[in-house]
Amino acid sequence: MARVTIIDIARESGKSYTTVSRALSDHPRISLETKVLIRATATRLGYSPNMMAKGLVQRRTQTIGLIATELSNPVRSELIEALRRHVHASGYQLLVSGYQDEDELSSRIRDMAGRQVDGLIIGKITGVVEKKDFWPSLEAALKQDIAVVVFSKATSVRVDCLCIDYTAMARQLTEHFIRKHGFRNIWYLGVDRNTIRQRGYVAAMQAAGLDSAKRLFLLPAQDMQTARNAIGELLRQEGKPQAILCHNDITAIGVMHGLRQCGYRVPEDIAVAGIDNHQISSFFNPALTTAGIAPERVAESMMKLLEARLGHSNQSPAVAVHLPFKTYFRESCGCCCPNDEE
Amino acid sequence: MARVTIIDIARESGKSYTTVSRALSDHPRISLETKVLIRATATRLGYSPNMMAKGLVQRRTQTIGLIATELSNPVRSELIEALRRHVHASGYQLLVSGYQDEDELSSRIRDMAGRQVDGLIIGKITGVVEKKDFWPSLEAALKQDIAVVVFSKATSVRVDCLCIDYTAMARQLTEHFIRKHGFRNIWYLGVDRNTIRQRGYVAAMQAAGLDSAKRLFLLPAQDMQTARNAIGELLRQEGKPQAILCHNDITAIGVMHGLRQCGYRVPEDIAVAGIDNHQISSFFNPALTTAGIAPERVAESMMKLLEARLGHSNQSPAVAVHLPFKTYFRESCGCCCPNDEE
DNA sequence: CTGAAAGCGCTTACAG
DNA sequence: CTGAAAGCGCTTACAG
Numbered sequence: 001m002a003r004v005t006i007i008d009i010a011r012e013s014g015k016s017y018t019t020v021s022r023a024l025s026d027h028p029r030i031s032l033e034t035k036v037l038i039r040a041t042a043t044r045l046g047y048s049p050n051m052m053a054k055g056l057v058q059r060r061t062q063t064i065g066l067i068a069t070e071l072s073n074p075v076r077s078e079l080i081e082a083l084r085r086h087v088h089a090s091g092y093q094l095l096v097s098g099y100q101d102e103d104e105l106s107s108r109i110r111d112m113a114g115r116q117v118d119g120l121i122i123g124k125i126t127g128v129v130e131k132k133d134f135w136p137s138l139e140a141a142l143k144q145d146i147a148v149v150v151f152s153k154a155t156s157v158r159v160d161c162l163c164i165d166y167t168a169m170a171r172q173l174t175e176h177f178i179r180k181h182g183f184r185n186i187w188y189l190g191v192d193r194n195t196i197r198q199r200g201y202v203a204a205m206q207a208a209g210l211d212s213a214k215r216l217f218l219l220p221a222q223d224m225q226t227a228r229n230a231i232g233e234l235l236r237q238e239g240k241p242q243a244i245l246c247h248n249d250i251t252a253i254g255v256m257h258g259l260r261q262c263g264y265r266v267p268e269d270i271a272v273a274g275i276d277n278h279q280i281s282s283f284f285n286p287a288l289t290t291a292g293i294a295p296e297r298v299a300e301s302m303m304k305l306l307e308a309r310l311g312h313s314n315q316s317p318a319v320a321v322h323l324p325f326k327t328y329f330r331e332s333c334g335c336c337c338p339n340d341e342e
Numbered sequence: 343m344a345r346v347t348i349i350d351i352a353r354e355s356g357k358s359y360t361t362v363s364r365a366l367s368d369h370p371r372i373s374l375e376t377k378v379l380i381r382a383t384a385t386r387l388g389y390s391p392n393m394m395a396k397g398l399v400q401r402r403t404q405t406i407g408l409i410a411t412e413l414s415n416p417v418r419s420e421l422i423e424a425l426r427r428h429v430h431a432s433g434y435q436l437l438v439s440g441y442q443d444e445d446e447l448s449s450r451i452r453d454m455a456g457r458q459v460d461g462l463i464i465g466k467i468t469g470v471v472e473k474k475d476f477w478p479s480l481e482a483a484l485k486q487d488i489a490v491v492v493f494s495k496a497t498s499v500r501v502d503c504l505c506i507d508y509t510a511m512a513r514q515l516t517e518h519f520i521r522k523h524g525f526r527n528i529w530y531l532g533v534d535r536n537t538i539r540q541r542g543y544v545a546a547m548q549a550a551g552l553d554s555a556k557r558l559f560l561l562p563a564q565d566m567q568t569a570r571n572a573i574g575e576l577l578r579q580e581g582k583p584q585a586i587l588c589h590n591d592i593t594a595i596g597v598m599h600g601l602r603q604c605g606y607r608v609p610e611d612i613a614v615a616g617i618d619n620h621q622i623s624s625f626f627n628p629a630l631t632t633a634g635i636a637p638e639r640v641a642e643s644m645m646k647l648l649e650a651r652l653g654h655s656n657q658s659p660a661v662a663v664h665l666p667f668k669t670y671f672r673e674s675c676g677c678c679c680p681n682d683e684e
Numbered sequence: 685c686t687g688a689a690a691g692c693g694c695t696t697a698c699a700g
Numbered sequence: 701c702t703g704a705a706a707g708c709g710c711t712t713a714c715a716g
Contacts, residue, residue: 003709006710007709034685048482051456051457051458052457053398053708053709054710058711071423077416077418096436096438097435098427114392140390224622253625257627280566280622283595285598345693347694348693364695364696371702376701392693394694395693396694397694398695398709399708400694
């Protein structure tokens, strides 16, 4: 009930609470003697500072907010954990928020701003930028001096951006199917329409003079089950492709399972590739061909971007960091070249 | 810079800030007219309430803290996402914290208490309870009226507990190996020593008159890579078992890959089972035999436990909720019974 | 080296 | 139905 406050420590130690406050934050002009005394009584009383009060006056909360989608995707969780480690290492805590619907994003941003987070990481804003309430909420956050970094494709937004070139990943994997394996009937199995990944696929197909429009299919959701169930139906209606590029590893895993259930072998009958390079993709049988960036790298870059803003102002121009990705050719596309070492 | 506060709204709308505060929180004794006026100016000015100030005076922060280990394990992320949804649905936000070392836990608890979380979920405290600083930090949190639920095996702790019977899962899987498949040389591949999972394995082995001590091996870490690399070495040193029960699905996935690399077939040469029943386990080739509880169920129960405490006091006695698990016999143990439906 | 005072942005009795 | 005042627990100029 009765929380221990600096007033209690002041009373116990016979000092003013001003001095207590200073001693606890290791102010240089407090005598060592006093510091020792005060710290001792603080721990004796089981004192822990009220971050609400501290945050109110200091206008800093030592909190980084993360707003992202697909929080249950293992890829996301690898990133979150890496991020959390970096955030902790810098003395912050991570406040995690998610959203399903694009309209939700702006209210999530306002929530975070109200909680006075010092920094804010926003995942994938493609498709959100046109929502009417998005910009005002972002502007409000910026005006409040919150360090913001978005995590998206290159963007003209006036906030720092960590760019991951999914377009190039999709393009490169599609080109690999075409050039290395000579496939021409290559499907793309996406989730949302017109993603940047999809664009890479289309570009590669067009460059090779292949039709992509009729080979582009959309799943209603991006979990494994959905992909598994959908692929059988698709094969029945559309015939058999030579290869399938999937929106991400999770989808690819679902597809591979669905193909096996339909009696097709991967890669002998149909080749498959994913995007993300989640750890698990190399453990599959067959091992999954995919492309991605180590989450550790992403987390590190985000934190670096954030720290550059934190404390400093939002006045300096926004920077865009492009992270190089790597492509992993494994068994599922028909390659067996063991180039899988880190 | 200049944040919009209720003072600004008061000035703009010609009302006192007291009235603004009341109107914004929909106080019954404010006229509808005034409320409409004030809300309009609030949104016009882009106001969002400062939760620090609010939290300071109300002593509630609408935040639930989560402290857990193994945050990058996909199983954990499924749970976190489910939890996050429930937490949001009840009007709270989720503050996520992790710890590697058991000694860290108490300082994480203090952090959370300092942040004035309304509720706190603590993952697996087995092996932590004997740490000297653990109890004081937990007591402090309780005294501060934070609703606490631990997520562990049955415990005598004076906080609510969500119990998951890993011992029974391990026991049941081991018994399955013994009775259904007639295996006698069954290994257990664990991570920490003397976990409750391990205990289930030992019990089943002893009950069948089988030696377990020499068949129990510990991995230095619980990621897939470690398991994959370790299993080869182990086979070379110890010969070939008939079956391996793994600490969790992630370990089992690593093991299956390692076995394949060594030229062994699963389940023909060696049977494998995991624990957790992560979604992905049914997508593997071979599909993984495992046991677990749907994360959605776990999250739901946690939230229920938490909400019963939230607002109410910590005076009523601690309750322990036991969640029933399910066992899934799939291909990796040699069964093919498709009992995998939910 | 230490203290008294103001103030962070809100809510909530207490008056009217 | 509305307002003036106190206070949540801290930090930080301003004085000494």
